[in-house]
Amino acid sequence: MSNQKDPQRRPQTATPGWPDIFAALAAEASDGRLKTFYEAGCVAPETPLAEVPLVAMDFETTGLDPNQHSIVSIGLVPLSLVRIYSRDARHWVVRPLLPLHQQSVTIHGITHTEIDQAPDLTEIIGDLLSALAGKVVIVHHRGIERPFLDVAMQWRLGEGIRFPVIDTMAIEAQVNPQRRPNWLRRLQGQRPLSIRLPDSRTRYGLPHYAPHHALSDALASAELFQAQVQHHFSPHTPIGELWY
Amino acid sequence: MQAELIEIRNHLSQHEPFDELPDETLDMISSQVEVAYYRAGTDISEFDQPSTDLFYIRSGAVDIFRRSGELYNRLGEGDIFGQFGLMMKKTVRFPARALEDTLLYCIPGDVFQELWKTHDSFADFVEIEDRTRLRTAVSRRQKSNELMNVRVTRLISRPPITAPDTIRLQEAARIMTHEGVSALLLMDESRTPHTMAGIITDRDLRTRALTEALPSETPVADIMSSDLISIRSDAYLFEAMLTMLHNNVHHLPVVEKGQPRGIIGLSDIVRYESQSTLFVVSNIYRQKDVKGLKAVSKDVSLSFVRMVNEDANSHMIGSAMAGIGRSFCQRLLELGEEQLGPPPVPYCFMALGSMARDEQLIVTDQDNAMVLDDAFDPAQHDEYFKALAKFVSDGLAACGYSYCTGDIMATNAKWRQPLRVWKEYFTDWIENPEAQSLLHSNIFFDLAGIHGETAFTDTLKQLVAEKASRxxxxxxxxxxxxxxxxxxxxxxxxxxxxxxxxxxxxxxxxxxxxxxxxxxxxxxxxxxxxxxxxxxxxxxxxxxxxxxxxxxxxxxxxxxxxxxxxxxxxxxxxxxxxxxxxxxxxxxxxxxxxxxxxxxxxxxxxxxxxxxxxxxxxxxxxx
CATH class of the missing domain: 1.20.120 (Four Helix Bundle (Hemerythrin (Met), subunit A))
Structure with missing residues (x-):
C-alpha cells in the first residue's frame, strides 16, 4: 500500500496551504458543482481539530487501481470530535463503468440488479460534493477515495478534484512506530502490528462491524478517528498536523 | 434519501427496550442516533448539566454515580442510562464516567420523548427499571443476572470463520491470521449441508504443531480437535461458562439447527463475569510454576465470595469451584509433564468425589487417582507416574487442596493402576459388595477424567452403569x-x-x-x-x-x-x-x-x- 512506503513522511503544512489551493481551483473550475465545492472553502491549517467540520467517507470499488477499476458505492457520515451524526449519513450505489467481476460482487454484497438500477456517478456528483463542501474528509488509507474520485471526475467532467484528507491508517502507522518487529522478535514469532481498519479499531475497544459496506466502513473510520484523537492528540491539535 | 446505518440498527434491535419496537421505529431511531467515543476515565455527563440524550452503550463499560459521588451502578454493552434526567427534571441526576474505552449511541431527547409517549413497552422499561435500580445500591445482581439471563448469541460479533477440513496447517494459520481470529472451524464439505468436523485454535497451533515441529503441509485434520464441544444458541451465558470450565476449552462454537452461528471465547465471558471465576481459570493456565499457581489460589476464595454475593445458585458455584480445581490439576499435570518428559504410556488423571460431581466448595481436600494404559509395566514406568502423582499432589496441597486423609490419591500405588486393574476393582466392589469396604470405595463412584486419555474413565463409568443396575x-x-x-x-x-x-x-x-x-x-x-x-x-x-x-x-x-x-x-x-x-x-x-x-x-x-x-x-x- 502506497502510504507504507513513506511512513516517515509528515503531513505538509507549508505553502501553498489548502485554503489557497481551494481559492485558486474555485477560480479555475468550469463545472458549476465543482466551483461551488471549492467556493465553500477550506479551513486554515492552524484551525484546532475541535472547530473543524469533518466527514468520514468510504468507497467500495471493483479493484484497487483508479485507472482500471470503478466506484461501486459511496458512504459518508459527518462528524465533529464529540459526535458522529447519522441523521446526515449518505449512501449511494453507483453504476461502475467496467463489467462487475463476480468476486467483488460477493464481497460488497451488492447484486447485479442493484447495479443495473443504480445511477451513474454523474447524477449524484452534485449531492456528493455539497455533502463534502466546507468539511475535511476522513478516510482509512488515502490511496482509494481521493484518487478514484479524481479519475472518475476527469473521465466524466473533463476536470479532476483535489481536497485534503485525514488518513486514519497513516495515523495508526505514525502512533505505532515500532509496529514492525525486528529480526529477533520476528524469530520469536512476533508479527507486525496490523493497521487495517478492524484491527486498529480493536486496539481502542471499538466493536467489530461487518466490513465491505461503504457506509459501515465510513462510520467505522469516523469512530476510529474520535478514538485516535482522544488517545493521541487533543481538541487543540491544529488540523494542519494531520491532513495530507 | 436517508441512509440506513445497519450496524446501529441491528445492535439496538437485539437489546431491551428496543427489541420490542416495530421496524420502522427502529429505522427512525438509528437514523437519529449520534455516536460518541469516550476514552476510559473520561466524564460522559456531569451532575446538573442539561439532559440532552438517552445513552446506549454499544461497547465498553460505564460507571454511574450518585450525587454524593458514591458508585450507584455499573453498566455494560446494551445498557442504557440518562433516562432519569430526561423523564424528570431535564438535568443529569446521575453523573456517568467511562470505566473502559466506550462507544455510545446517543439518542436525542426529542426522540426519547416520542418513544416514551408512543410505546408502552418502552415506557414500562425505562420507568420500572429506574425505580428498581434506585432501590438497589450498586446492583451486583445486575451482573449475575446477565450471566443467567443473557443468551450466548449476545456475544457473537461475527459469523464463524470456517474452512474445509481438507486444508493444510499453513493454510489454516494463514486464514486465522488474515481474519484475526484465534479459532477456526473446520467443515466436512463432503456432506450437504456441510457439517462441523473439528476446531483448531491458536493454542493447538502452539502446543501441537509448533512444539512438535510439524511440517506446514500437515493436514489440519491431524491436529484439530474432532470431538467438538459446542453450545446451543438458546443457551445462557452461565451454561457456556460451565461448559468451558467443565471441558477445559476456551472457544465454543454456538450452534443453531446444526449449523455454526459464531464462536464465543473465554475472554468474551470473562468480560461479562467481571474478574471472577473464568478470570481465575485463565490466570491458572498462564502460570509457569507451582509458586505462580499458589499465588493465584489466593483469588479462589475471593471469586467464591463474589459468586455468592452475586446470587449465583449452588449448581453454578459448585461447578465453578470444581472447574477451578480441575484447572489447577490440569495445569500441574502440564507442568509435571514438562519437567519429567512425556508419559511413557498413555494415562488418565481422574478426579473423584466432589470435584468429579462438579460440586466443589471452598473447604476441600484432594481425591484423585490415575488410570494407566494396559501396556503399563511397573518396573519400567511406575517411577515416572509416581513422580508425576507426587508433583501434582504436592502442588495441589500448596494451592490449598489438602492431602486426602483416607489416602485416596494417585500417590498411593493402589490408586495408580492400569485400566485392567481398575475394571477388576469396580467389578469386585459391585459383584462382591460388603458394607464396610463399600463405605471406603463410595467416593470412586463419583469419577471424572480430567487429563490425558479420558476415554479410560468413560470406560469405567460405562462399566459401573451396566453392572451396578443389575x-x-x-x-x-x-x-x-x-x-x-x-x-x-x-x-x-x-x-x-x-x-x-x-x-x-x-x-x-x-x-x-x-x-x-x-x-x-x-x-x-x-x-x-x-x-x-x-x-x-x-x-x-x-x-x-x-x-x-x-x-x-x-x-x-x-x-x-x-x-x-x-x-x-x-x-x-x-x-x-x-x-x-x-x-x-x-x-x-x-x-x-x-x-x-x-x-x-x-x-x-x-x-x-x-x-x-x-x-x-x-x-x-x-x-
Missing amino acids: SRRFLAMLARNALNRTPPLGFFRTFVMEEGGEHNKTINLKRRGTAPLSDLIRVHTLACGSTAQNTFERLKAVAETRLLPEGSAENLRDALEFIAIVRIRHQALAIEAGRAPNNSVRPEDLSSFERRNLKDAFQVLSNGQKFLRYRYHAPTGRP
Missing part, C-alpha cells in the same frame, strides 16, 4: 450406607445438634445435609444405569425413569439447593469476616425464614431415606 445386592448395600447419616431433626421437628467439641450446639450442613442427599441420589442413579455425575444432573436422569414417586425428584432438588446454598453463604460470611470457613452453623445464626426452610429440606431428606430403605430392601439403618 446387582441388587450392591444397590442394597449402597442404600444401607446412604442411611448412615440422618438429617438433624428431632421427633417434633426440632433441630438435633452436635454435642461437645469445637462444634458444640451446631448443625453440620454437609454431614447431615448435602452429603446424605448426594449419597441417596447416587443409589437411584446407579440403579437406573445412568452415567451422570453431578447430583442435579443425576436427579434429572432419575426423574426420567419411574424409580421415584411423583414430585419426589423436584422436592429432593429443592432440598439440596436450599441446604447447599445455606452452607455456601455460611462459608462466604466466614471468609468475609476473616474466619476459616466450615460446615457447622448455629441455628440462632439463621433467619427464621432459613430455619423454617431448612427444617422442610431436612424433612424431604428424611422421607427420601425412608423410601430408599423400602425401595432397595436395605438391611438396617446404622451398621
